[in-house]
Each structure stands twice: as structure tokens, then as C-alpha cells.
Amino acid sequence: MTAPLVLLSAGGTGGHLFPAESLANALKASGIRVVLVTDKRANAYAGAFPAEEIIEIPSATPSGRSLPQMAKAALLLGKSILKAIPVIRRLKPAVAVGFGGYPTVPPLLAASFVGVPVAIHEANGVLGRANRLLSRRASLIATGFEATKGVPAGDAGQRVHTGNPVRPAVLEAAKIAYPALSKESRVQLLVFGGSQGARVMSDIVPLAIEKLPAELRARLSICQQAREEDCQRVRETYRRLNVACEVEPFFKDLPRRIAEAHLIISRSGASTVAELSVIGRPSILVPLPGSLDQDQAANAKSLADIGAAIVLPQVEFTPERLATEIQSLLAEPERLTRAAASAKSAGISDAAERLAEAVLKLASTTQNGIKS
Known part of the structure; x- marks a missing residue:
């Protein structure tokens, strides 16, 4: 039959x-x-x-x-x-x-x-x-x-x-515990903006990193997905700041990189929010503006409401504001640990x-x- x-x-x-x-x-x-x-x-x-x-x-x-x-x-x-x-x-x-x-x-x-x-x-x-x-x-x-x-x-x-x-790769990455973090340890920062990167991430994040204190920049290791035409200028900014970085148009192993990160900066598409929840990682989310349905804003709110994410509308996503948020989070590592646990609690x-x-x-x- x-x-x-x-x-x-x-x-x-x-x-x-x-x-x-x-x-x-x-x-x-x-x-x-x-x-x-x-x-x-x-x-x-x-x-x-x-x-x-x-x-x-x-x-x-x-x-x-x-x-x-x-x-x-x-x-x-x-x-x-x-x-x-x-x-x-x-x-x-x-x-x-x-x-x-x-x-x-x-x-x-x-x-x-x-x-x-x-x-x-x-x-x-x-x-x-x-x-x-x-x-x-x-x-x-x-x-x-x-x-x-x-x-x-x-x-x-x-x-x-x-x-x-x-995806199965996400379920595998979910087995990885949140990386230990202290006020002195190395900080893994992951930045992406959809399947092909987002120009705004390349425009804002490197400038925000530049505004951080030198001693904090020295602790950062940044993995950033950027459009191919933006990769070189992003790399050059981080190298000028002596910040360890890996900048590419696409990462095939993104779920593993999410699991290895202490903090993620990204858009808030449904798949991204689901993966952040299942793996259990804290995030700064920048919903895609201009959508008639405002679906990404609703997605991001679901994590913000449980303390798992900070939501920055794109009009507020400036180098100054982002630098302030990053510095505040890293000054209190326990906030990131709690946010990771909150995200994990929402994962299905x-x-x-x-x-x-x-x-x-x-x-x-x-x-x-x-x-x-």
C-alpha cells in the first residue's frame, strides 16, 4: 500500500x-x-x-x-x-x-x-x-x-x-551550555541580520564598538555576517581598533556560532527568534522597519517581555545607544546569564x-x- x-x-x-x-x-x-x-x-x-x-x-x-x-x-x-x-x-x-x-x-x-x-x-x-x-x-x-x-x-x-x-543543527547547538562569563573574561559577540546580512549592522555596530572603552574592546571577539560589499570596510574598522574579528557574507554553521556567543545582535525574524529561544542566548534585537504587519517587532517583543532581549527600533539603533547597551550588559555578566536562561525557557x-x-x-x- x-x-x-x-x-x-x-x-x-x-x-x-x-x-x-x-x-x-x-x-x-x-x-x-x-x-x-x-x-x-x-x-x-x-x-x-x-x-x-x-x-x-x-x-x-x-x-x-x-x-x-x-x-x-x-x-x-x-x-x-x-x-x-x-x-x-x-x-x-x-x-x-x-x-x-x-x-x-x-x-x-x-x-x-x-x-x-x-x-x-x-x-x-x-x-x-x-x-x-x-x-x-x-x-x-x-x-x-x-x-x-x-x-x-x-x-x-x-x-x-x-x-x-x-533545523537539526539548532537542536544540536541547544545542547551547548551558555559560555561562562565574568567581568574579565573574553566576550564572544555575534552579529547578523538575515540570510544575506543587513547593511545597518555594518553601518552601526563597528562604530558602536569604537565608542567602547579600550579595555572592553580588548576583551571582544566579534563574528559578524555582512553583505559582501561591506565585509572589507567592517574588517578594516575592527582591525584598526585591534578587535579580533571574523567577517563573512554567510556562515553555514550559524546555530553553533549562536551557541558559542555571549551576546547576539540581530534582526528579529521568526526563525531567528525561535533559534535564540531553543539555544537560549541573550540578544539585542533590531526589528526590520517599514513592514506593514510589523511582524519582527512582535517577534522581538516576545523575548523582551521575558527579559531575554533588549529591543532597539531602528531609529534608536545608533552607535551611541548600542555602545551604552553593550557596556551596561557586560558590566553585569549575571544579567546576560539570566537573559540566556529566560530565552531558553521560551524555546520549543x-x-x-x-x-x-x-x-x-x-x-x-x-x-x-x-x-x-
């Missing part, structure tokens, strides 16, 4: 794709077949995705100030839904699961139209626009945060807080298994009959 199949859909960024990959691994461990439907951008991240088939369906984001552009995007989404319907009929999935972003709209609407149960997972603290659109048709709404804003009142879908699935290391259980429960009610 052929094993049942679950269709997963994620696109746009690695932040959407990585939780889907974690769920795929958990489902496969239960003997469930997995197919991934994604778009061209996310397909670049999908090389190691554990799916028996990866299907690319075009998508577009129908938002912006130009009505012609919005109309063009809506037309493309409509065509993609028509393209996805025969794919759904061929695959006959027991359930279709989406992880946010407009690339999930065509396959999940197509699944709904042909009678396949739909589940959505919202990684952020605010329901995204694509998930908001799909929520009315979802039989299951799983959330990464216990309090997720924007879920429309009266939705028929069952809601369950699963947490955000994390089995989120992938929780989500898989919820998906299998939903799928068991279908005609295809997956039994958990």
Missing part, C-alpha cells in the same frame, strides 16, 4: 522554507510521503529538501502603490491557481500545509477548491497577509507564538500553538513534532485516512 502524501508549500525566503523542511523531516520519520510546491526564489534554497518531488509554480505579491502592478500580480496568481489544480488532482494529498508568503496561495487555494483539507502555519507574532487570505479556508491554523495577532475573529479553523520548527525544541502531530490528526479525518 502506498504511504499517504502531505503537500507542503513555502516560498519567498529561507525563513519560510526552513520550518517546512523541519516538518518534512518529522513527517518522513512517521512514514509519510512529502511533496514541496514552491516558487523560483525559494527553490534556490530547496536543494536538500526531503521531498520526493519539488514542483515550481509562479507567484506574485499583489501589494504596492501601482494599480497596474497589483492587477498584474493578481492575474498571475489566478493563472497559477489554475496551474496548481491539476497538480493537486494528480498528487491526491491527504492535506496541504502552507508556511506563509504569497507563493503558498495558488497551491493551497487549489487544494481547497478540490476538497483537500488545508493547514497553515504562521511563524511570526502577527498573521501575515497571505495567511490571512488563506485562514478562512484553513481547517488548522498553527502558530509559532502563543499570542498571534491578526487571526480574524470567527475563523472556523482549529488553532494550535506548536512553536516554530527549527519539539515544534516540528507538535506540528506533525496536528497535521496528521487533520489528515486522519480525510478520505485518504492517515493514521497517526
